[in-house]
Amino acid sequence: MKEAAIAQTENERLNAKLEQANRQLLQSEKLAAIGQLAAGVAHEINNPVGYIYSNLQSLEGYLNDIFRLTDAVDSARSLEDLQLIKKNIDYDYLRSDLKDLLAESREGIDRVKTIISAMKDFSHIxxxxxxxxxxxxxxxxxxxxxxxxxxxxxxxxxxxxxxxxxxxxxxxxxxxxxxxxxxxxxxxxxxxxxxxxxxxxxxxxxxxxxxxxxxxxxxxxxxxxxxxxxxxxxxxxxxxxxxxxxxxxxxxxxxxxxxxxxxxxxxxxxxxxxxxxxxxxxx
Missing domain, CATH: 3.30.565.10 (Histidine kinase-like ATPase, C-terminal domain)
Known part of the structure; x- marks a missing residue:
């Protein structure tokens, strides 16, 4: 009886070690696979980040134009002067493109969040x-x-x-x-x-x-x-x-x-x- 109990305990210990080794092998293979995909994932993140950065540069220029118009409200001698500034900065195009810039940037941020969330879901152990x-x-x-x-x-x-x-x-x-x-x-x-x-x-x-x-x-x-x-x-x-x-x-x-x-x-x-x-x- 004692020998049987010892043998059973030893079997349980070996099974536990085997299960642990199997888990480690699974995780190692998962990390190896993620490593092979890393360049692609980096590209997937870098692409939206690139156009978000470009959009921010455009946004900076648009804001400077808008500030020129709003600052002129206090110093303009007439309504015609304000209208001239508005025409010079192509206000209607600027207003339309701002909406597109923000929508595209928001879409880019959502894409990055989706990729990071997917990596988090995929890699946790x-x-x-x-x-x-x-x-x-x-x-x-x-x-x-x-x-x-x-x-x-x-x-x-x-x-x-x-x-x-x-x-x-x-x-x-x-x-x-x-x-x-x-x-x-x-x-x-x-x-x-x-x-x-x-x-x-x-x-x-x-x-x-x-x-x-x-x-x-x-x-x-x-x-x-x-x-x-x-x-x-x-x-x-x-x-x-x-x-x-x-x-x-x-x-x-x-x-x-x-x-x-x-x-x-x-x-x-x-x-x-x-x-x-x-x-x-x-x-």
Missing amino acids: EDEEFKPADLHRGIETTLNVVNNELKYKAEIIRDFGDLPEIDCIISQINQVIMNLLVNAAHAIEEFGKITIRTRHEGEQAIIEIEDNGKGISPENLNRIFEPFYTTKPIGKGTGLGLSLSFNIVEKHKGRIEALSTPGHGTCFRITLPVNQPEQGNDG
Whole structure:
């Protein structure tokens, strides 16, 4: 009895260490992926910041013109003098363009806020509990993070069905979606389409990510979920993305499968239970 208790304790200790190592591996892969996307994310932020800065310079010039007009109210000898200043500063154009400047700048700030919020949602590690989550919001968050990887390679087509909230660790599901989206972009050689489909079937939620890229040969298709197996060039991937995606989906009591036709594209299908069985709630 004593030996059995010691063995059980040792097994529990080893399982805890294995789970901790798995969490660290997941986070390392997530940070590696974010590192590879960092230049694109910086560009996504730098673009709106650039035109906001340009707009502020224009705004400074417009304000100086407006101050010339308002200062002249006290010193102008006649209404005609004020009207001349108003004409010289092209007041009607200035007034119209000010509205456009502010609207464009506000849009730029909203874009930066969206990207930062998406990065925050995507990268946090404290979520280790299964909670009800909106898969569509998770997909949009991930699309915002990888936008720079996708926008030059593919048109994104959303074919969303009605989904209930599902029990999941949403940051981990986002990581799976990111891996599949980036893989899809890399599979497209020029410019193509990536279709994201969702649907609800019984007690299952289904996500499909399909590209019209070069496809995967049958011999490679049988190995894509193996750790460290990759067909990408050196520096383009760790070979862990699909393997960890498989483990995440398996942890969620779901399935991930791939269908591919070389020369025509690939479709990854993720099937997740809407409600986790009790034993799945231990994180």
